[in-house]
Amino acid sequence: MFKNLNKTFKFFLRKQSTIYALSSGQGKCGVAVIRVSGASTELALKCLTGLTNPKPRTAILRSIKHPSSHEVLDKGLVLWFPGPHSFTGEDSCEFHVHGGIAVVSSVLNALGSLPDCRLAEPGEFTRRAFHNAKLDLTEVEGLADLLQAETEIQRKQVIWSALSKLYNRWRGSLIKSVAHVEAHIDFEETETIDEGVLDLVVQEIQIMRDEIRKHLNDGRKGELLRTGVKTVILGAPNVGKSSLMNLLCKRPAAIVTPIEGTTRDILEVTLNIGGYPLVLTDTAGLRSETNDIIEKEGIIRAKNSYDCADLVILVLDSLKVYSWLHNHPPSSTSDYLKCYIEKLGLYDLINKECVIVFNKSDLVQDLLDLQNSEIVHLSCKSEDGVSNLVNTIGNKLRKLCGEPSAEHPSMNQVRHRQHLSNCLKCLDSSLDRSSSDTVLMAEHLRKALRHLGYLVGATTTEQLLDVIFKDFCIGK
Numbered sequence: 441m442f443k444n445l446n447k448t449f450k451f452f453l454r455k456q457s458t459i460y461a462l463s464s465g466q467g468k469c470g471v472a473v474i475r476v477s478g479a480s481t482e483l484a485l486k487c488l489t490g491l492t493n494p495k496p497r498t499a500i501l502r503s504i505k506h507p508s509s510h511e512v513l514d515k516g517l518v519l520w521f522p523g524p525h526s527f528t529g530e531d532s533c534e535f536h537v538h539g540g541i542a543v544v545s546s547v548l549n550a551l552g553s554l555p556d557c558r559l560a561e562p563g564e565f566t567r568r569a570f571h572n573a574k575l576d577l578t579e580v581e582g583l584a585d586l587l588q589a590e591t592e593i594q595r596k597q598v599i600w601s602a603l604s605k606l607y608n609r610w611r612g613s614l615i616k617s618v619a620h621v622e623a624h625i626d627f628e629e630t631e632t633i634d635e636g637v638l639d640l641v642v643q644e645i646q647i648m649r650d651e652i653r654k655h656l657n658d659g660r661k662g663e664l665l666r667t668g669v670k671t672v673i674l675g676a677p678n679v680g681k682s683s684l685m686n687l688l689c690k691r692p693a694a695i696v697t698p699i700e701g702t703t704r705d706i707l708e709v710t711l712n713i714g715g716y717p718l719v720l721t722d723t724a725g726l727r728s729e730t731n732d733i734i735e736k737e738g739i740i741r742a743k744n745s746y747d748c749a750d751l752v753i754l755v756l757d758s759l760k761v762y763s764w765l766h767n768h769p770p771s772s773t774s775d776y777l778k779c780y781i782e783k784l785g786l787y788d789l790i791n792k793e794c795v796i797v798f799n800k801s802d803l804v805q806d807l808l809d810l811q812n813s814e815i816v817h818l819s820c821k822s823e824d825g826v827s828n829l830v831n832t833i834g835n836k837l838r839k840l841c842g843e844p845s846a847e848h849p850s851m852n853q854v855r856h857r858q859h860l861s862n863c864l865k866c867l868d869s870s871l872d873r874s875s876s877d878t879v880l881m882a883e884h885l886r887k888a889l890r891h892l893g894y895l896v897g898a899t900t901t902e903q904l905l906d907v908i909f910k911d912f913c914i915g916k
């Protein structure tokens with residue numbers, strides 16, 4: 441078996457060429473960083489800069505020349521990171537050159553002229569770091585998220601090391617449990633094993649199962665933070681939905697006119713409110729009395745967005761509320777709201793997170809008494825009430841996404857949820873006390889372990905052997 445492993449490993453080494461790429465942003469910039477990784481890195485350094493035996497991790501100013509024409513391409517800083525103490529785990533180096541397009545492409549071409557050197561594929565540096573056990577899968581995902589994180593809280597949530605630590609702790613404890621159950625099975629007859637071992641395993645599995653269950657019940661907080669909270673603006677025609685959208689995104693994204701039924705298509709903008717990512721959708725005004733087929737289609741689309749929304753911003757026209765109240769004494773604003781929601785056909789609104797906006801407050805004399813923190817007065821015209829609206833939305837977002845912290849990392853990947861749910865199912869089966877079959881229990885635990893392994897991208901056989909040898913001193 442080891443012989444085969446060695447062969448595979450050598451094959452892998454032979455296949456690995458040295459890769460290079462521009463790792464700072466594309467286009468004109470002050471300094472560009474070109475990264476090289478792989479076995480021929482040292483050779484590349486020597487051919488381009490004449491350096492032999494450079495001091496590791498130290499910036500050295502050198503002329504960078506083409507290896508065959510010896511033409512000076514640029515003068516820049518060069519850094520050498522011998523493996524395994526580099527990002528990828530391989531020998532690596534960096535060229536910090538002037539950021540012009542011509543300079544960058546001439547250095548890339550020079551590297552390309554060396555044997556075994558080729559341009560890196562997207563993500564290849566990270567993939568090599570993963571292969572060399574510099575990062576586990578959750579950390580790789582974390583790095584990708586970090587590069588994409590647009591808002592402050594998203595950045596905070598990219599606490600992949602915390603997630604990775606948590607998953608690896610579960611995995612470590614499960615590896616131990618599997619090893620203990622297997623040893624129990626193997627040594628049952630010889631009575632060299634303590635009976636209490638099995639009870640301890642059951643206890644540990646119960647604790648882990650509860651922890652994973654709690655982690656899974658986080659209300660999709662991490663995922664929301666990663667993909668953005670789907671927020672839909674809804675209301676009757678002409679109440680000012682598109683005006684509200686434009687006000688929040690600070691540009692005339694949607695068409696606003698005094699004509700009812702202006703908006704038909706779904707319009708989406710991405711926003712950052714209080715550090716939380718938001719995908720805001722403007723929709724067609726909801727009404728049943730229209731014969732316009734385009735508007736009808738718009739209303740169907742609005743209802744569809746409502747169905748998959750995480751947050752609803754319900755907009756009303758204050759002037760209409762005012763006159764309705766005048767004509768229907770002694771009704772209250774909450775009576776109006778009930779009728780309004782019913783008329784729009786939003787029966788299950790109660791099950792959604794919702795912010796209610798009484799718009800066009802500039803048109804009424806006295807503000808209506810609302811007595812509800814989820815309702816805000818607003819005038820899109822005078823912009824009165826905007827900060828109150830933003831705060832109210834911000835509170836909702838905090839409720840939906842939570843405040844991620846390193847102590848309570850939340851799941852940010854659908855993939856994590858799948859593997860963890862599968863793992864949980866297996867743990868439940870392993871604890872099914874109706875059968876006292878330890879062989880079956882071990883089988884369920886091994887399956888659970890496999891799912892945690894998929895999660896962090898690791899195999900388990902060797903670690904299992906480690907525990908078996910360490911904990912039981914087999915062959916002593």
Ligand SMILES: Nc1nc2c(ncn2[C@@H]2O[C@H](COP(=O)(O)OP(=O)(O)OP(=O)(O)O)[C@@H](O)[C@H]2O)c(=O)[nH]1
Nearest residue numbers: 677678679680681682683701702703725800820821
């Ligand atoms: N006085 C006043 N007028 C407003 C306010 N907000 C919007 N309006 C006006 O109300 C009219 C309708 O605004 P829109 O933003 O197009 O309303 P809508 O809800 O998107 O309309 P539809 O897309 O047709 O359903 C426009 O003439 C706006 O200028 C406000 O706060 N005060």
Ligand SMILES: [K+]
Nearest residue numbers: 678697699702
């Ligand atoms: K309109």
Ligand SMILES: [Mg+2]
Nearest residue numbers: 681682702703
């Ligand atoms: Mg509109």
